[in-house]
Amino acid sequence: MLEAHRPDESLLRAARDGDGQAFGAFYRRHRALVLAFLRRRTGNTELAADLMAESFAAALVAVLDDDRLLPDEPVAWLLTIARNKLLDSLRRGQVEQSARERLAFEPLAIDDEDLARVEDLACSTDVAGSLASLLPPEQLEALSARIFDERDYTEIAGELRCSEAVVRKRVSRALQTLRGAMEALK
Numbered sequence: 001m002l003e004a005h006r007p008d009e010s011l012l013r014a015a016r017d018g019d020g021q022a023f024g025a026f027y028r029r030h031r032a033l034v035l036a037f038l039r040r041r042t043g044n045t046e047l048a049a050d051l052m053a054e055s056f057a058a059a060l061v062a063v064l065d066d067d068r069l070l071p072d073e074p075v076a077w078l079l080t081i082a083r084n085k086l087l088d089s090l091r092r093g094q095v096e097q098s099a100r101e102r103l104a105f106e107p108l109a110i111d112d113e114d115l116a117r118v119e120d121l122a123c124s125t126d127v128a129g130s131l132a133s134l135l136p137p138e139q140l141e142a143l144s145a146r147i148f149d150e151r152d153y154t155e156i157a158g159e160l161r162c163s164e165a166v167v168r169k170r171v172s173r174a175l176q177t178l179r180g181a182m183e184a185l186k
Contacts, residue, residue, distance in 0.1 A: 008074035015063050016070065023063065027056055030075065034082050041086055051089060055082040073175050076147045083148060135174050142170035 006014075006025070014022035034055055039048035058081050062068055071077035135143065138160075145156045146167070153171075157164040 009070065009072075012063050012070050012074060015060070016066070023060055026074070030078055031056070033075070034078060037079055038082055038086060047089075051082065051085050055085045058085065075178065076175065079147060080150065083150070134177055139170045139174035139177070142167050143174040146171045 006022070008026060008029070011022040011026040011029075015026065031052065035048055035052050038051045038055075039045060042048050042051070055078070059078055062081075063070065141160065142156060145151045145159070146153070153164045153167050157167045160167060
């Protein structure tokens with residue numbers, strides 16, 4: 001099966017089994033989303049590109065670790081890694097490089113042309129707008145609180161004045177809708 005048509009879960013399993021092309025396909029499929037996510041939060045194209053590289057390297061390290069379970073929701077998992085790398089960089093005052101060093105990746109060399117392409121890609125990928133156009137407001141709110149803010153279901157339920165089961169269902173439905181939208185793009 002061509003990598004472009006394989007589900008994310010299948011690509012990650014294949015990558016764990018040593019198929020480097022599979023992780024490359026996963027990277028190509030989601031790099032614009034991760035880059036836009038980080039660019040919007042940092043306001044800095046070069047920093048966003050650096051954080052994206054470290055995020056994907058950390059994802060690859062996690063995939064190659066046989067002791068870890070592969071994620072049920074690869075996109076949410078990847079965005080959580082990116083968010084954590086961003087938060088770590090803010091705390092440290094620099095972008096962590098441990099995952100890239102562990103994989104022996106060379107540092108990124110970015111020139112002005114690369115920065116312009118990154119900026120164009122980030123600007124053309126409106127993450128919030130895309131999510132808002134795909135999801136009902138209550139699902140978007142629950143998904144954002146759970147995935148991007150990493151809040152627990154009990155806390156979200158209290159804020160939204162509904163049961164924890166309702167919040168779980170909203171998040172589940174939102175992820176199902178996003179999976180369907182991604183499958184349609186393939």
